[in-house]
Amino acid sequence: MIIGQSFIHGSREAIHAVNPVTGERLGPAYPGAGPQEVDRACALAEQAFDAYRETTQEARAEFLEQVSENLADTRLEIVERANLETGLPNPRLEGELTRTINQLRLFARETRSGRCIGATVETALPDRAPLPRPDIRLRYVPLGPALIFGASNFPLAFSVAGGDTASALAAGCPVVVKGHSAHPGTSELVGLCIAKAIKTTGMPEGTFSLLFGSGNEIGASLAADPRIKAIGFTGSRSGGLALMNIAAARAEPIPVYAEMSSVNPVYLLPEALKGRADSIAAGLSNSMLMGSGQFCTNPGLLIARADANLASFSTTLADLVAAAQPSTMLTSDIYQAFESGVARLLKNPHVELLAKAGDKSGPNQCRAHLFATTAQSFLADPSLHDEIFGSCSLIIRCKTNEEMLELTAALDGQLTATVMMDQDDDSSFVRRLLKVLERKVGRILFNGYPTGVEVGHAMVHGGPFPATSNSRTTSVGTEALWRFLRPVCYQNFPHDLLPESLKDGSSTPQRVTF
């Protein structure tokens, strides 16, 4: 564990990584945090907050850039260890580390721009009738120490120095990370990159800590700690709901940004299926198979009109799935959950198995499955709406366009929806579909695949419940910063007591109203 600038061995039961490819336990042991370590990390974060939030945007940008440099310098060790702990192939981990580095740099640029201060200046109108207007100025300030949970499925981009951490640090919030138990070694290597950057750039010690712990106890006690003011989480629906309940029951309730579950419907329109069934099948099988399907945006539902084109497409996709190699999942728990989800579909009399991938050759291997059902069955059976985390997709055959709309209206909130459409497809139907989808999802995409989330200013990785606990935000992209900020108004301040960003002639971008 890392608490501030101290490398600490916890006092509680240790966690060990397990190589999911072999099932073997990896050394070393990572002792878990006890109440003392929780208290120490929160106390340091609280202590750091005032100094950290007062650092300039430039200083915070440099800190984030230093973290990214340290990650780049540690690339080989991080990728090697992450490969052992997650079973993910090196090229994927290389790519993910690059994304993590670029993400930190993007947040550094956004912080430097000063845009997220949201500075707004309304100068006094002393002669206004019937009442004069006082000088009022607004800026956004950070919430306080944030608790971030490492995610298993993105051991770099959504773990210790991932998107949640980057956005909270950029906003000015110290971060306490509860490291994911599946990759403690990776977490520690990355955590050291942050701790070193804190030292190099002179940030306050408590700006970052990393705690380990088996089970849910440490996460729960961190979430309940009064010094923690916001929570970022990517993981299961049950985990997210547990955190929401803890946060709501606190003496001071705090916001929880939990990204939880999504089945990411893909709509295959008739002309698209007719004209390019093979390329769509290839693209979709790639999207559902990659990383053993362990993506929040994995395409879990494929929705189309039940016609000859769909039949032929289904055969093509089934062949690709049947030919797929089984691949190792991240953890034994995830593998077990996948198996039981698949078993549930296999037992369902209204669901047809179209294909499954070849035999396993090792532990924790995901065999991709492709199923089919009808819209009527899907509408009648809520269990078919649940996410199965892994390479498993369900084709839904619709009799009519109206049925497709009805089905869409019955979906839970989702991270994404995808429309495969060609020029000759019925655009008036698509417009109706989009109206329904806009209320259900955070991102709608055309003629692409939902996996592979661009990190930019216009990205939304979010969506209505249960995709997330808070549809008004995103966990990917620069809009994520606003999750950790709140507005404060400064009325009739002596000019020299105003924050720099709100002074007349400040270099921070200001919305000025006269």
Place this chain on the structure above:
Amino acid sequence: MIIGQSFIHGSREAIHAVNPVTGERLGPAYPGAGPQEVDRACALAEQAFDAYRETTQEARAEFLEQVSENLADTRLEIVERANLETGLPNPRLEGELTRTINQLRLFARETRSGRCIGATVETALPDRAPLPRPDIRLRYVPLGPALIFGASNFPLAFSVAGGDTASALAAGCPVVVKGHSAHPGTSELVGLCIAKAIKTTGMPEGTFSLLFGSGNEIGASLAADPRIKAIGFTGSRSGGLALMNIAAARAEPIPVYAEMSSVNPVYLLPEALKGRADSIAAGLSNSMLMGSGQFCTNPGLLIARADANLASFSTTLADLVAAAQPSTMLTSDIYQAFESGVARLLKNPHVELLAKAGDKSGPNQCRAHLFATTAQSFLADPSLHDEIFGSCSLIIRCKTNEEMLELTAALDGQLTATVMMDQDDDSSFVRRLLKVLERKVGRILFNGYPTGVEVGHAMVHGGPFPATSNSRTTSVGTEALWRFLRPVCYQNFPHDLLPESLKDGSSTPQRVTF
């Protein structure tokens, strides 16, 4: 009641307004809504949502402006009825109606500007390595039907057509108002202004409904209705907490924007007290007495160093309070709560009564009270931190600056904090104080009075719990719009299927990144 374009008599127990000045029940009866009326209002709102959210910003602006015109045309009737139902004097109600009208116009302008669409455009980079960037575009869309509770203390500016309603309608959310039982006639007159504007400007019928009901049952069933997607509330802490619990327990949790309780500390620095004790005492007595102190931003705590200047200031303020006329409170419930709050302080052995206003001459009259205690007593007794809604302030005598900081750190979240400071006051101490206050409050003001909230772009009427349920927002000013919006990303859209605001060359302001 008003449900869409229908004027309906409810099927449940009626509510009656009571003239608080006389205690007499006023006609007519306003029958309460039953489950059928709740269902009908929610169904209409849901039905209206798609059409309403697709109206242009210009059309929504014109609708809001039409509401404001209708209010102006009904000014005499509204003020007359509000005066009967609330006991508030006509000039106050005139001013509040003007504020309500201006508020609607401000939101109309903000909507028209397109700023709250938050349009962000990142065009494709097909040649980017290692992966091309897709075209991604973001806009904010409305959440869905909003439930707004009328507030008793602002029967116009925070009731049926008040700030919450204006911001939700401006954002594109249909609104169902649960009218406050203390002013049903005023609510109905104002509701008719909205309903008429809907007809005149061709908005969908279900864009607005107004329901009455005695007790909490109607509000609770509206809050639990799955078609409601956000809640706006100004009122008691217990009421806000009840709504937070209902919202969190829903199958789909929704955001609650509850503005609850605040004691609005005022810091009186030594030089300011020395130089202008009389004018500060006059200003503070005015701020605490006006409207019987029934303001969320009423100055409940006056904090100063215990010295001769404070002693003399206290005497001056006590004289003003003692000379004050008792004034009628809004409702008998509010009056009872005030009386029991004051009784609690009177019984407290560590609290000294400095002054109380003269004898009452009618029912429900608030006699202003001024108390004093020490910082040590305040720190030791959590009950002294609770809001007493009405004209009641507590002077807190501090021995040292450090004690003042300690006291500040122990305060709950607040809507406002005020600093009375002169040039010769110790600015380095004030800087330390501001650092603590910034974490506790939504608005800090200098040398002014917290009552009288400017409605503008830079206003924050919000703050950490328990001032509000969500510190990241404001319920006054144009930033309030964002409470009812969520981001959606449009990836690789065929250009003609994009929302108008995201098309190339749109007149909507866009943040464009290349």
